[in-house]
Amino acid sequence: MSLLVVGSIALDSIFTPFGETADALGGSAVYFSVAGSLLHPVQVVGVVGSDYPRAELERLAPRGIDWSGVEQAAGESFRWKGKYSYDLQSRETLETRLGVFADFQPKLPEAFRQAEFLFLGNIDPELQLDVLSQVHRPKLVVCDTMNYWIGSKKAPLLDLLSRVDLLMVNDSEARELSGDWNIHRAGRWILAHGPSRVVIKQGEHGALLIEATRTFYVPAFPLETVFDPTGAGDAFAGGFMAYLARTGSITEDNIRRAMVYGAAMGSYAVEQFGIRRLEGITLADVETRVRAFQDLTQVSLAQAPV
Amino acid sequence: MSLLVVGSIALDSIFTPFGETADALGGSAVYFSVAGSLLHPVQVVGVVGSDYPRAELERLAPRGIDWSGVEQAAGESFRWKGKYSYDLQSRETLETRLGVFADFQPKLPEAFRQAEFLFLGNIDPELQLDVLSQVHRPKLVVCDTMNYWIGSKKAPLLDLLSRVDLLMVNDSEARELSGDWNIHRAGRWILAHGPSRVVIKQGEHGALLIEATRTFYVPAFPLETVFDPTGAGDAFAGGFMAYLARTGSITEDNIRRAMVYGAAMGSYAVEQFGIRRLEGITLADVETRVRAFQDLTQVSLAQAPV
Numbered sequence: 029m030s031l032l033v034v035g036s037i038a039l040d041s042i043f044t045p046f047g048e049t050a051d052a053l054g055g056s057a058v059y060f061s062v063a064g065s066l067l068h069p070v071q072v073v074g075v076v077g078s079d080y081p082r083a084e085l086e087r088l089a090p091r092g093i094d095w096s097g098v099e100q101a102a103g104e105s106f107r108w109k110g111k112y113s114y115d116l117q118s119r120e121t122l123e124t125r126l127g128v129f130a131d132f133q134p135k136l137p138e139a140f141r142q143a144e145f146l147f148l149g150n151i152d153p154e155l156q157l158d159v160l161s162q163v164h165r166p167k168l169v170v171c172d173t174m175n176y177w178i179g180s181k182k183a184p185l186l187d188l189l190s191r192v193d194l195l196m197v198n199d200s201e202a203r204e205l206s207g208d209w210n211i212h213r214a215g216r217w218i219l220a221h222g223p224s225r226v227v228i229k230q231g232e233h234g235a236l237l238i239e240a241t242r243t244f245y246v247p248a249f250p251l252e253t254v255f256d257p258t259g260a261g262d263a264f265a266g267g268f269m270a271y272l273a274r275t276g277s278i279t280e281d282n283i284r285r286a287m288v289y290g291a292a293m294g295s296y297a298v299e300q301f302g303i304r305r306l307e308g309i310t311l312a313d314v315e316t317r318v319r320a321f322q323d324l325t326q327v328s329l330a331q332a333p334v
Numbered sequence: 335m336s337l338l339v340v341g342s343i344a345l346d347s348i349f350t351p352f353g354e355t356a357d358a359l360g361g362s363a364v365y366f367s368v369a370g371s372l373l374h375p376v377q378v379v380g381v382v383g384s385d386y387p388r389a390e391l392e393r394l395a396p397r398g399i400d401w402s403g404v405e406q407a408a409g410e411s412f413r414w415k416g417k418y419s420y421d422l423q424s425r426e427t428l429e430t431r432l433g434v435f436a437d438f439q440p441k442l443p444e445a446f447r448q449a450e451f452l453f454l455g456n457i458d459p460e461l462q463l464d465v466l467s468q469v470h471r472p473k474l475v476v477c478d479t480m481n482y483w484i485g486s487k488k489a490p491l492l493d494l495l496s497r498v499d500l501l502m503v504n505d506s507e508a509r510e511l512s513g514d515w516n517i518h519r520a521g522r523w524i525l526a527h528g529p530s531r532v533v534i535k536q537g538e539h540g541a542l543l544i545e546a547t548r549t550f551y552v553p554a555f556p557l558e559t560v561f562d563p564t565g566a567g568d569a570f571a572g573g574f575m576a577y578l579a580r581t582g583s584i585t586e587d588n589i590r591r592a593m594v595y596g597a598a599m600g601s602y603a604v605e606q607f608g609i610r611r612l613e614g615i616t617l618a619d620v621e622t623r624v625r626a627f628q629d630l631t632q633v634s635l636a637q638a639p640v
């Protein structure tokens with residue numbers, strides 16, 4: 029089943045304690061599709077400026093990424109510059125230049141409007157609503173957002189929430205959106221505003237899937253070497269959505285499995301700068317890590333003799 | 335099999351956003367034994383001052399807590415006063431008065447020296463070593479420690495580490511002890527210094543069991559109402575050790591199950607002030623929460639059609 033993502037396509041300059049990159053391929057749609065394409069073809073809608081190294085994107089096309097929905101506009105590409113703390117636990121945004129992203133008006137190619145799995149990456153909620161209106165009959169709509177939109181575009185964001193199946197956000201975003209510091213109450217608040225499910229990403233502490241009556245938890249994979257946390261959440265989303273599109277099922281059990289595939293992708297994403305690690309792995313690597321997640325959480329309580 | 339704990343028996347004064355208590359029963363040995371006794375009898379070694387409400391301890395004896403190893407010394411009992419932040423994520427120690435604890439010299443009753451499961455709660459590592467030397471042939475020795483001892487008694491602490499089977503600490507303690515901010519590398523460092531296993535408690539983010547070749551993760555139970563985090567780690571330890579003593583097995587599988595029982599006890603501990611919630615629950619309640627933990631992490635990957 030077809031999988032469509034709309035999101036940012038950026039040039040990232042990242043400083044970590046272990047090194048730095050300048051103008052490297054980044055942005056939510058890029059991380060999402062590089063991870064997701066390990067499992068299922070991905071269609072991308074976005075915009076780049078006239079300075080974007082489009083050949084770099086095309087180099088990734090054979091993985092199964094359809095960039096035909098990426099518009100090239102006159103002007104500068106979206107750029108983000110950030111610096112991580114010594115322990116990678118926090119980061120500072122040094123510079124954000126929206127460039128052509130400021131005037132982006134997504135227009136979906138006709139073929140993309142049939143998408144069954146739609147991921148609305150972190151962009152202006154009005155644009156997310158616009159994209160949603162262009163897709164005919166999606167089977168599952170998932171959206172992301174960020175603190176900036178929660179503060180500046182709350183009304184369209186709430187409108188969007190009432191129209192999506194699942195919101196996927198960081199814990200700090202869930203707290204800010206709901207006004208509640210308790211992450212489980214924050215999840216309830218979100219469910220009360222539309223989505224039947226919410227995924228709350230907690231970085232090195234894993235991710236929660238909160239539904240009306242059940243909660244599922246997937247830990248972060250134990251990594252002794254984390255290199256660059258950028259894009260881990262978008263890689264998680266890519267693995268999650270692509271697993272669902274590949275299997276074509278959105279049962280509760282399958283969504284739990286998708287959480288593990290998402291966590292596996294997120295864990296690979298952070299092992300090298302930018303998209304490098306995700307580019308270098310195979311489906312077999314993903315399966316190996318998924319099995320490692322199983323071992324990490326497996327406990328047989330049926331045999332407990334209490 | 336017999337279970338022995340040595341640790342503090344305190345009078346706690348706690349301020350949370352939801353209320354306060356003064357001179358309430360607390361201390362690591364108290365939380366440990368109130369939780370653990372839901373599963374297995376607990377023998378306690380410790381000291382209280384002449385002002386301690388000993389009748390309050392005796393009231394708990396019918397649960398299966400043997401206080402006969404608790405010495406009553408002339409002087410003031412150990413007191414701790416602390417205040418939690420609005421979101422319970424951090425706390426400030428307002429006052430610590432060691433009282434009779436300052437001159438404590440543990441002397442184990444003869445019957446206690448046969449203990450098969452020994453938990454060395456967070457006290458001076460020299461005292462922990464002393465207690466360990468008095469126990470004849472323990473099957474499993476687990477110890478806790480804290481930043482204070484890591485800073486002031488590193489040498490005896492390292493000596494102790496080389497003599498125990500498992501170290502159980504908070505993430506901040508694991509980081510301080512190893513000098514490594516990465517929790518998994520910190521775990522490796524600890525394993526290299528003696529214990530064959532380390533449990534790293536991460537508060538609202540659950541707990542890790544790190545062994546030579548495997549890692550197990552148990553999340554914290556999703557709680558929409560947390561009232562008082564005091565004692566959660568000691569309740570975890572009590573559930574963990576009492577489950578092992580009850581079942582008499584220290585296989586890898588059984589230790590994973592013990593982690594879930596520990597997490598269940600920790601999750602109950604925080605639902606009311608002090609030991610109140612732990613006092614009010616039954617073994618059936620514990621079993622119910624253990625099953626809820628299973629549901630929280632259960633995912634069938636065998637059926638994944640990738």
